[in-house]
């Protein structure tokens with residue numbers, strides 16, 4: 284017997300439909316996966332989708348008896364789609380409760396595709412009248428938005444971004460080569476492009492109404508996505524682009540939404556724990572906190588899963604909820620990520636386990652609260668709940684995960700509030716500390732992954748004076764107005780020496 288025979292024999296079986304009946308009772312899915320049909324298409328097959336929208340959709344199907352299933356599309360990486368297909372599209376979610384974990388298999392998926400490999404299937408689904416909802420979690424990067432551009436003020440899509448420019452080029456080449464306009468033969472590499480092509484195909488074949496729901500952490504996420512897709516179509520080489528846009532105006536809705544659940548990246552330890560709980564191997568397992576919420580703008584163009592049966596909130600306007608979540612939760616998260624790392628901490632719970640962590644969260648929420656529109660959650664109660672969520676010792680949420688893509692996150696989380704407060708002459712001491720934390724973290728020796736990493740590193744190289752670096756970094760964020768605020772840049776620079784010795788002063 285070889286070593287690998289021994290390993291195979293010892294390894295538990297792979298999770299799959301054939302072995303569902305062997306799962307411990309409390310780990311079984313809420314619904315029979317064979318009862319589902321693809322009625323939702325989701326772009327972005329990451330952990331967050333599996334721990335959030337998929338859970339709601341499974342519950343909505345289970346409680347209503349309606350067959351709402353999701354075909355999830357990975358924009359590029361075949362790994363997640365492959366792992367799910369090997370397990371008959373099943374995976375487990377482990378709720379990380381402070382007093383122990385609970386693992387359960389989720390049966391929400393009816394397909395797992397790779398956008399760049401399965402373009403024809405994706406287009407066919409987007410054109411299928413039985414599919415009435417598309418959701419997206421593609422992160423801020425996926426929108427290729429012109430920095431800071433408000434969707435009410437003209438085009439938002441950065442047509443010069445290399446991936447978008449290449450996709451637009453492909454639409455022109457496809458049309459010229461006699462390929463059906465918007466055809467899946469066009470190997471589009473961006474989600475905005477593929478979605479635009481799929482919607483165009485739908486508009487050409489009957490224009491059955493559809494709702495497209497951005498589930499990313501951006502203010503006005505629905506409006507931004509709608510504008511980006513329309514910009515793409517308008518700039519495409521498709522000869523019927525005007526007709527497509529006209530039909531979309533009544534047939535396709537882009538409501539705003541606010542999604543919330545803290546989902547750390549899955550580790551090998553998580554996989555081992557899931558296997559132990561299930562008695563079966565699950566390489567697509569995800570974990571997350573017990574808390575979850577979903578607020579949606581009640582303006583759908585077509586039937587949707589009854590997510591309200593599982594506690595989703597439908598409101599006329601998501602703005603107060605979105606800004607509260609973005610500025611308080613995500614804003615504090617980013618502040619903890621940069622300051623915690625400077626203080627030598629590695630997880631959110633560790634950053635909270637300091638004499639400055641909870642005061643920072645409460646203080647930053649209080650500083651930001653005057654910038655929030657009325658109608659959302661009470662900021663003081665929200666801050667108290669955040670402290671409890673962030674302290675959850677079972678989470679192991681890495682600060683480095685939150686620190687990534689800061690150049691795209693901070694313009695959503697900190698800068699609009701900072702502008703409002705400074706215009707009103709209101710002191711902003713904690714936003715200044717937080718900004719100093721980010722400035723410190725952008726040094727080429729310490730950087731987290733960021734699409735603007737090179738530009739940020741250059742801001743250090745060319746400026747011997749700390750205020751010059753701060754100024755250059757704010758300009759790189761698209762905030763030339765804040766870069767010109769010498770009181771601000773001076774205050775941020777003055778915070779750097781303490782950070783260099785790991786001291787956080789809030």
Ligand code: CS2
Pocket residue numbers: 500542543544545546612613616617684685686692
């Ligand atoms: C976090 C978010 O990584 C990050 O930037 O702030 O992913 C956060 O955990 C979620 O938005 C919570 O809903």
